[in-house]
Amino acid sequence: MxxxxxxxxxxxxxxxxxxxxxxxxxxxxxxxxxxxxxxxxxxxxxGLYQYSFFKRTPEKLAQKPLEGQISEQLTVPLSIYIVKSETPLNSSRNEQNVRDIVTDAQNIWLQAGINLEIKSIEEIHVGTIDTLPLYAYPRGLIKNLESEKDNSIKVFFTRTLNGLNGISYGRSDTLTIADYTANPDFRVLAHEIGHILGLPHIKHNSALMFKGANGTDLSFVEISTARRFANNFN
Ligand SMILES: [Zn+2]
Missing domain, CATH: 1.20.5 (Single alpha-helices involved in coiled-coils or other helix-helix interfaces)
Structure with a gap:
């Protein structure tokens, strides 16, 4: 053998x-x-997937202002809700962090002559609900709040979206951003606002509306579409 x-x-x-x-x-x-x-x-x-493969955007990472040619400024008001919960949805963002992310997203939208104006920031306590309302349509969570009647974009911040950076809801004025993202959170916010302002995804590396990347460019056509939608908030 x-x-x-x-x-x-x-x-x-x-x-x-x-x-x-x-x-x-x-x-x-x-x-x-x-x-x-x-x-x-x-x-x-x-929800560990998001903590394992995504990360918090470092505070020192900032977006430089992207100047544009447009002189007439339009204002888009934001009503911001920081989700507080006993579940993994609990966002660890605070008011200053939220102001910083909006400033950076604003610096992207500057090229379109669109100002993101924070109208309100509040914590929303959602108890033990799971991620479902945040996937489906979180506006139900604020149905009793006065600001729902306001003409503004509703922005929710939550810890995890089970593998998504952010989500906006078709033909609505509502979006959600995760604490842990694969791309800078302010770019995710600017991208989701693009959807609210009528912009679909496009396949161009440097574009703001390219899915899951770092681009910030807006085309002339995208700017005019977004401004038309932004007018509804003025
Ligand atoms: Zn998208």
């Missing part, structure tokens, strides 16, 4: 000798892939 060492020596190995190796390698690779998928699934469901 050959020893294990001799058995796998390529010099005397036959086709049959290698057959079991191929099978066990394939099985092992499949097991590893299944394990990775399972781990990502668990991280995703628990």
């Amino acid at each position: 050959p020893t294990a060492h001799q058995r796998w020596d390529p010099e005397d190995a036959s086709e049959e000798d290698f057959e079991p190796i191929k099978t066990s390698r394939t099985t092992r690779i499949i097991r590893i892939i299944v394990a990775i998928i399972a781990i990502i699934g668990i991280l995703q469901l628990s």
Whole structure:
């Protein structure tokens, strides 16, 4: 009988000798892939995915003002809600942090002659609700608040969106931004405001409306569309 060492020596190995190796390698690779998928699934469901792969935007990271050609300024008011909860939704942002992110998003929208004006900042206590209202339509959370009647963009800040940077809700004036994002949070805010102002995604690396990237450019056509929508807030 050959020893294990001799058995796998390529010099005397036959086709049959290698057959079991191929099978066990394939099985092992499949097991590893299944394990990775399972781990990502668990991280995703628990909200840990966002903490593991996304990060808080460093405070010293700032957006420089993008000057534009437009002299007539339009103002878009923002009503801001910082979600407080006993669940992983609980945002750790404070008022100053929120003012900073809006200033940076404002510096992106400057090129369109659009001013983001903070109308109010308040904490909203949502108890033990899960992420569902934040995916679906969080405005239900503020249905009893006076400011719902205001003509403003409603911005929610929450700790996690289970793998999303931010979300805006079709044909509404409401959006949500996560604490942990894959791109700078102010760019995420500026991007979601773009959706509220009627802009769809476009596939251009440097564009603000390119999904999940760092671009900040707005085209002439996008600027005129956004200004038309912004007029509704004036
Ligand atoms: Zn988008």
